[in-house]
Amino acid sequence: xxxxxxxxxxxxxxxxxxxxxxxxxxxxxxxxxxxxxxxxxxxxxxxxxxxxxxxxxxxxxxxxxxxxxxxxxxxxxxxxxxxxxxxxxxxxxxxxxxxxxxxxxxxxxxxxxxxxxxxxxxxxxxxxxxxxxxxxxxxxxxxxxxxxxxxxxxxxxxxxxxxxxxxxxxxxxxxxxxxxxxxxxxxxxxxx
Numbered sequence: 001x002x003x004x005x006x007x008x009x010x011x012x013x014x015x016x017x018x019x020x021x022x023x024x025x026x027x028x029x030x031x032x033x034x035x036x037x038x039x040x041x042x043x044x045x046x047x048x049x050x051x052x053x054x055x056x057x058x059x060x061x062x063x064x065x066x067x068x069x070x071x072x073x074x075x076x077x078x079x080x081x082x083x084x085x086x087x088x089x090x091x092x093x094x095x096x097x098x099x100x101x102x103x104x105x106x107x108x109x110x111x112x113x114x115x116x117x118x119x120x121x122x123x124x125x126x127x128x129x130x131x132x133x134x135x136x137x138x139x140x141x142x143x144x145x146x147x148x149x150x151x152x153x154x155x156x157x158x159x160x161x162x163x164x165x166x167x168x169x170x171x172x173x174x175x176x177x178x179x180x181x182x183x184x185x186x187x188x189x190x191x192x
Contacts, residue, residue, distance in 0.1 A: 021046050028054060028141075028157040036155040038143070041069035045076050047143050047155050048135055052079035054157060055137030058091055059083065060170045062124070062134050064148050065098040072105040080106065084115040093120045095170070095177060097129055097148075122177045130173060139167035 020043060027036060028050050038044050048070060052059060059080075070076065084090050092110075094100070100107065100121060110119050133145040133153075140163040145153040156162060 017042055017046065024050050038153050038155060041067060044143070044153065045070045045073045047153075049073070049076045049079045050157070051135055051137045051141045051143060052076065052083045054141050055083055055090075056087055057089065057138050058093070059135065059137045060093045060095075060167070060174070062095045062130075062132075062170055062173065063097070064133060066094065066096055066100045066104055066106065068105060077106055077109045081109065081113050081115070084110070084113070084118055091118045091120070093122075093170075093174060095122050095124050095174060097124045099123060122174070122181065124173070124177055125180055128173065128176050128180060130169075134166050134170060136163060136166045136170055139163045142166045 024036065024046055036047070038047050080092065084092065102108075107119070107121075110116060129148075131148055133148045134142060136142040140160055141157045142159070142163050143153045143155045144166060
């Protein structure tokens with residue numbers, strides 16, 4: 001939707017990745033009320049990297065799949081490790097609609113760096129999929145895809161109101177997935 005739709009003189013921050021990265025950093029430091037829109041996997045990686053950089057306690061991700069073009073970039077993986085390393089209580093929770101390969105670059109990096117104990121991954125069953133995707137850091141910074149079928153999202157940094165709403169949505173889904181996993185585990189025990 002966003003590709004080649006804007007004149008670079010009107011939106012110079014969309015010209016190239018470095019311009020976009022610099023724009024995102026500036027906005028995240030100075031204009032917490034500004035709503036950003038991303039248009040592709042590269043933008044998503046830049047924005048999620050910034051979300052990791054700004055978060056201190058928690059990053060929660062609901063995704064269709066852990067796309068390597070986003071979550072496998074060196075910049076994002078470095079930011080994730082820095083996030084986990086900066087605070088011994090920091091945690092990363094991922095809810096994915098598709099199975100994640102154990103050798104996914106991000107998961108492998110987290111394991112190699114010794115942070116597996118602070119990573120929680122769950123598979124979202126079909127009947128619990130909400131139709132949107134999100135990432136939220138510290139209930140304050142977020143990236144929200146209202147339509148989980150496309151990589152277009154709204155992003156805000158430093159928004160406690162909407163960040164808290166999205167955190168609550170993630171927590172509710174996380175609890176429902178955990179309950180479903182418990183029921184499935186019980187069914188397996190009962191069938192023995």
